[in-house]
Amino acid sequence: MNNNDNKIKNGDAMSGNEPTGARRRRTKLAVWLGVAGLCATGASLLPLGGHSQAAYGDPLSEGMECSYGDGAPTNPVAVRSFELTASEGYTSEPDGNAIYDWSYRNSQRNKPFQLPGPVLCVYQHETINITLKNELKVPTSIQFPGQANVLADGVADGPTVDGGELVSLAKEAAAGDTTTGVVYSFEASSAGTYLYESGSDPQLQVQMGLFGAIVVRPAYVDDAGGINPVVPSETDILNIPWDSGANPTDTNAQAGVDAAGLVAANEASCAYAKVDDERSCDPLAIYSSDPKSENILMLSEIDPGVHTFMEQNGGTPANLTWNAYPGAYEAHYFMINGRSMPDTVAPNNAPWLPSQPYGSLAHVQPWTPDNPLDVMLRYVAVGTAGYDFHPHSNHEHVIAQDGALMKGAATVDNLAGNDNTEEKFNIMVGPGSTVDATFRWTNEAGYKDSVGSRVPVAWPNGLNLQEGDFWSGSPYLGESGNLNPGILTKTQCGEYYHVAHNHDLTQVTNYGITFGGMLTLIKVEPPAAVQAQMKTECG
């Protein structure tokens, strides 16, 4: 499995083979290239850093793209190893600006510069080894907030001090150390979403892009010492609340969900075990196993002044006075997974974003008894301030913070245990924090294009309205309508697009220009049964 870091396993659309799904992805590529027209990144014109800026080379995909290191993606192993190399490169902003950055490239797979660093997906109780090498002109390191008992080269890691002066928060790889590096290791003791980031001059190095995410999937150690993944059972799935709003006690069981079928088809994944039963999944932490149903949103910001200063100083921070470098710190670009809108909605590994491999377009199909599993969203706030992230179209159910399920164990006084999960229309992700939330969308109003189900007001004459690029021309899911001359819709099958964005609206801009920055889209697709009857694919 050494060279197979991808969740997508059914062929490579660009390989020339034609496995199942290849044609489908090619369609999608064409569509996304249409979207890319907006992006106009001019990536091929970017000045090159010290490394090849060739396309990342992995197939296009959507949803969270994991790196599994040298271990299997599908089952736990005793030891899982990664190698990252701190390196420099360029990323592009939608307004055409090229930004000089530092980040972690996946040198284990001999991959070029990317920002952010790879998403390291591991199983609980595995021993994780991460080798850090360094191509930068300054020493660097990695700290692992939320991980306990981290070793560096076999010794307990921690701040390094030289003559009473703090050098770094973790053991460093020396500038230019591309051979030995430092090996960090720890047991992934708790499931959840975590940040990893530079522990050296972090104010500068994290701003420059030295960060990434670790996702720990729940697992338990059996009596024989083997590590086993936590898989949702039929009972767990039946206990998922299906509308905790108007019907707080109702569950999938009452909605008539075929949980046995879902288990048999391996369609459900688990983010957290129950707080008092490490072998079974908490119903609130169950989500669809469709790769497109799991998303990560690493929220960060860039002050281009800092990056330009570093570029002009040859990659060293000499003479950088942080609070007056010149002019005080002020961020102007705001990213999800290192990209700003509209690049956020491009697929993973889009070739026109060669060093920003991760997209954040979310997919959801309406909740029905036939489609009862939620979407998982993993938020990581990397910047020095928190971000308030607002998903349109429905609340998200916040289930975990900083890698901890927000539930208490049963007590004598409280047999159900405390449940501090909550549905929010605004997700507060504190600086350096992570939040896990599930999302669903239900066609609650039941609007359809049929007599007795239409919207109650008369259909306006479209010529009198202004129409958007992500508008299908119809209020009804799965329907498309006539659009005004000049509108080139990016919809394919009458799907809905809803925005999801930071609600500090100054940060939903690209250097002040709206509909950019920390914004992505939620794509609400017609139900599978409707899609099956369509001539157009929904992507």
Place this chain on the structure above:
Amino acid sequence: MKGHTDVAIGIEHEKESAGLFGRRKFLVLGGAGFAVLAGTAGAARALIGGPGQVDAPRSLPPVGLDPSTGRSGDAIAAPPLGVKHFALAGTDGWVSLPYAGNPTVGPDLGAAAIDPYFPDPLADPANTTTYAFCFRNVTGLDRAQVAAQKGHTQICAPIFYSTVGEEIWVTLTNLGLQLRPDLVDGHTLHWHGFRNAIPFYDGVPESSIAVAIGHDFTYVYRPQDAGTYMYHCHFEDVEHVTMGMHGIVFVKPDPGDRVGLVDGQQKAYGTADGDANGETKYDREYAIMLSEIDTRAHFGDAHIQATDWTDFHADFWTMNGRSYPDTLEPNGVRDEFGQLRAQSDGGFDSSGNAILTTIDEGADPTSNESRLFSNPLSSLVQAAEGERILIRFANLGFLDHTIVFPGLEVDVLGRDSRYVPHSAQRLATDSIQIGPGESRDVFFTAPKAGKFAFYDRGMSHYTGSESGNDAWVGGQRSEIHVYDKNTLAPQQKPNGWAGEPAWAGEFPVAD
């Protein structure tokens, strides 16, 4: 609109006010009563039409609508509590922040000038300081009256509310910007937090439609979940929101659910929302929107200068579109949804200005009431000892705010329109943190008579008065005035609109 027959179907009607209000502003409509208004439904037509249209009702029922209900014949059925119809218009104008140089404010209560941004040199020096654009409530106005509102904005947007089981229609008219005819901006209505929304009614112009200048469009909502939400324009959102286009909307639970209530009380969340015993009951409710103003950006919009929004630096912090000490002033000369009171009595002059004298006989034209004509929403909270008070907070600024209540113990029983019960993890507090785009439902029991301040803990968020005598000027600060038991008339409308005519001292002030 005039003379329409209002047919109730199972819902309490707003009472026709005997005194100041000759016209119903708040329409609860069903059945035949809907017919006259129905014409505005869904039609995106030219607002300023051809000959003969000016004096007609706002519009005639478009083809395809049932003239007896205003509803398209193939539409989804009306919900059990029927249809309520509001109308909003987007337009620009001038608003007031506390400026030391204004004679009704003075250097002890007003902020110093920020040259050249504040006060804006184009503002009316007697009353206003700052350019803005926002929604105005034009419910019930005819087409000519709506058109006459161009250039008469307010901040922040009107508060409106609904009940689970109703269908809400909001017709949005884009009047354009009087000062900026060069801008062809659309407007939209985004109900922030509305569950299971469809893009058609979500108001994001990129993924839906926007209302062009001179046109109108009717948004429809069928709320299922009680709670405190907010609404704002999503067109070039950062600019339109900060220029003023944001307000509070809230949803009350099923009115038939009286579990845990005594006469005169309401509750914020019903059994269906998880509040099975009436923990969220209250005697009075207030809604307060938190935001900020960067006077450079407002100046820029007035003077045709672009703003780099990532360089946003607020210099005034607002509650309901006002900065302290204006937050304490009574509600303005508009109704509970921000509509001019005058329109029911005096109508408008040839320029579209409300004729104020008919309702404000003897009012000093240089009074705060006149100065705050376009900042009509008070943040003063009034209570009688022992009463349960609800304050609905929403934040549509760009910054986190922490509101503290020294001397009071408050329960946060609602977050983002969801009921959160008091529990071992959620104890009473005296401060609430609220981020951009969030809402909180804050409850407290009024202690014995006295005055209590509540304010943003960010102490740098106050510019201070020009003279230095009042450090709170320019910020998010207001007060809770508690009166002796049984000395305050029951609240009839949120924020004291229409139900408590005696803001200015009819009741004994504790100190």
